[in-house]
Amino acid sequence: MTEHIARHGLPDELDVERLDSRVVRRINRLEESAGTIDFAFNTAVMALRARCVVDPRAVEVETWYAAVNAMQLGSALFAVTGVSEGSVECRINRKVRTLPAVGPLSTADAGTWLNAFWLAVICREQQRMTQLCEIPLERLRAPEGEYDEYVYHWVDTLQTYWLRRPGLVEKLTDALRMSDPAVAQVAPPDLLQGLLYPPINLFYHFVTKDEDGFSPALEEALKLHRAYWTLSEDRKADIDGSIALGPLAIACLAYDGKLPIEVESDYLPKHFLEHSWLGEFPT
Template sequence: MRIERHQVDEAAVSAAREGFANRIGGQVHSYSRAGLITATEWRLISEEFLDYLGALSLDTPDLHTPEAKAVLKDATEAAAGAITFAAYYPRCPFHVFLDYPNFGMSYDRKDPENADDTAHASIVLPQRWLDALCLAILSDKVARHGEAFFHTWQDMPAGAGYSAAELVDGFMAHLFGDIRDHDTPDPATAEQRLAAIDVALARIEDRDSEAALALHALRAVAAEDRAAFDSGLTALLQARPLTPTARPSSLLPLLPLALAALAHRTHGWTPSVDTDYLPHALVTNFEPPGRTTVTWPARVDRPTPALPLHPGSEAHFESSVQEAVNPSPDDPHAVAHLADALSRQTLLFQVRASQTPDVTDTQLADLRRASQIGAALFRIALAEPGTSVEVVIDGRTVAFPATRDDSTHPGRWHSALNFALITGVREDLAPLVLAGPTGSAADRSVYAAYRVALHDYFRAVDPAPATEKALYEAELAKGSGFPAPPVALLARLVDGDQDGFNLALLDALEAHRDHYSVADRPTDPDAAIDLDVLALACHARRRGWAINVESPYLPPRLLRAAERR
C-alpha cells in the first residue's frame, strides 16, 4: 500500500535549505564563542540538521546523496553529543566532532567542587533520549555511543510518567538487555528481550498510542515475525498526525525509520509499505547497490564547478613562484620562500585543473616545476650543514644554503612525492626516497602511517606491515574531517593486484567525488583533483598496468605520458 507524506510549510522548507552550510557553521561557532556547548545546544544543532535533511528529501525522496549522508551523520553526532554531555559532564573527559562544519569541542574532567552544576542536567527526557537513539540506529552508531545511552537511561526515573519511557525500556531491552539494576550492559537472550518488551507493553495504558504501536513493531523484530512487523510499522505510520505547518524534519519520522532500519539490518527486511516517510538510504544506512560486475572502462565524472582564477591573482602567484626559484644571493629566507612556492604551484595546478577535463601545456609546466621544486627542497635538506646546494629548476641552476627545518615537513614531503610520481622523473624521486617523510619533523597527522607505507614501498623495504597499519589507522580516522588517504589503492600496488587496483581506483575516485560534493567543499581547490590517487595511477601506468577508469580526475594526457616513459 502507499502512504503519502503530509504537506510542510513552504516557508519553513525554504528557510531550512537556504545557505545551510554557512548557517550551520555560524550557529556552532556562535554557540562555542558564548561558552560551553551544553546538551541543549547540541540538541538544537541536531534539529537544524534534521530540518535540512527533511527539506532535502523533498528533492530526492530516497536520500541517496553524499549531502544527505553527511547531514545524517552530523545530526546523529550532535544528538549523541547531548546524551554524552548529560552522561559525562563534568565527571569525565569526552569530545564531540561534526564533520559537515568541521567543528569539534573537547570537554575536560572538572573538580566537582569547582564545576558549574547549572551546566549539567543529568536527566534526559524520554522523548529526547529516543530521538537520539533513533538517529544512532540509523547511522549504525549505537555501539559507539551505547555507554552514554546506558548511563542516561539509568538516571531516568523508572516509568517517568510517560508512555515514551516504556518505549525507552523496550529499546534498551532489545539493544542491551533489561539491566536497570546493573552497572554495565549484559547480553540478553531472545527470550529475555521479548519478556522485557512485554513488561514495557503491559505498563502502557493507551494501546493505540505511538509508544504501544512502536513496541509491538519492536517486539516483532525481536520475535522475527515479519507479518507482525509489517502491520505494526504500517499502523505506526498511519497514526501520524498530518500538520501542514510542521517543520521539515517531520517528513522523516525517526521512530518508524529506526524500526525499519533495525528490521533491515537484523533480518534484511525491506518495508512492505510504499512511502517517502522511509527513504531507502536511511533504512539501509546508505547501503550501496553493490558491484557484482563493472563494465570497463568505468566512468567517474567531476560534478564540482570550475574554480575562478582572476588574471591579477594568477600573475601574482606566477611572479612569486618565479622569485622563489630565482632568489637573490643574500636572501636569508630563500629556502622558506621555495617551500611556499611549492604550495602556490600546487594551488595553481589545482585551480587550472578544475577548468579543463585534460591537462594543458600550462598545467604540464606547472607539474614539471612543482616536481623540481619538491625535489630541490629535499636535496637542500639532505646536504651537509654549512654547505651550498646547486639545484636545477626550469632549466636554471640555482644555489641554496643547506637547510633542514620545517620547510621539509611530512606534508610537504607527501606533496613532493606526488608530483615526482605524476611526472615520473626519477631524479626528482631519488632525494625524497633518501629523506623520508620524517627526516626533518615528526608526523602526528592522520596520514602518518600512509606516508610510511609509501616510503617503504619506494625504498624497496617490505611495505606490507606499514600498509596494514595504514589501513587500520585510516579506518580509525574516519569522521576526523579529513578525506582518508587511498590506502586500499596502495595496498593493491603492494600486492601486485592489477584488477583489484582498478576496482580500488574506482572506489577512491567516487569517495573523493562524494566527499567534495558536500557543504561548501565543491569550491575547495582539492575538489578538482586528488593528487594522491593521480600519483598512484600514473605510477601504476608506468609499471605497465592498464588504467580502466576514465575521469577528469585522471587527465588522459598524463596517463598517456606515463605509458610512454
C-alpha cells in the first residue's frame, strides 16, 4: 500500500517568472565575472523551489529547466573555484559558456557541495556526480565551528559510494554515529533531527538494499521534513520547505536501483523521481 504524505500549505502567489528572470540575468553576467556564482546558484535553487510550489509534480517543462539550471550552476561553482587561472567551459542555461577562474571561495564548502550533488543525482547527471565526488574533502572544509564534523564524514561517504572506493560501511557508520544529537554540537537539534540526519538514515537503507525498510524510512524523513517546516509561521511561509531535496535525491537512487518506493508526496515531485524528462534536453 502506497502512503501519501501531504505537503504543508505554502504561499501559492509567487512571481516565479520574476525569479526565473533573475536567475537568467545572473547567469548571463558570469562570463564577465564568475565571482558571484554562489549567489547565482542560491537564486537558482530558490527558483526551483518556487517552481515546485506551483508545480508540485514537476509536470511543466519550466520546472525541469529550473532544476537543470540549478544543477548546472552547482557544478560550475565547484569547477571555477577549483582553478585560480584561466577559464572553464560550462554548459549553463542551454549554452556553453566560458567562465573565468575564481579560485577558492568560502561558500564552495561541504554544505553547498551536498546541494550540488543532490541536484546532479536528481537530474541523473552521472558525469557531474563523478566530477563532484573527485573534489578533495579538504577543499570543502569550512572555518572551524561552521559545520559539525559528521558533515565531512557524510560527504566522504557519498564520494566513496559513487566512486566505489573501499571503506563505505565504516564511513557511513561514522556519519550515522557523529550525526547523533548527543554528539553533534553545531547544528540546532531541530535542524539536525528534521533535515540533516534523515538523508543519512535513508541512505543506509538504500545501500543495504533494505526493501522492507526503505519506504518507512522515506516516510519518516518526509514527516520530519514537514514537522520542521511547520514549527513556526515563518517557516510555513518559507519556500525552502517545498521539496525535500536530500530525501528526493536518495529516492531517485533507490528508484533507479529498482527498490520499491511506496511513498508519494509533493515533497518528492513525481516527474523528478521518475526522471520523466531525462534526455529531453542537453544538460
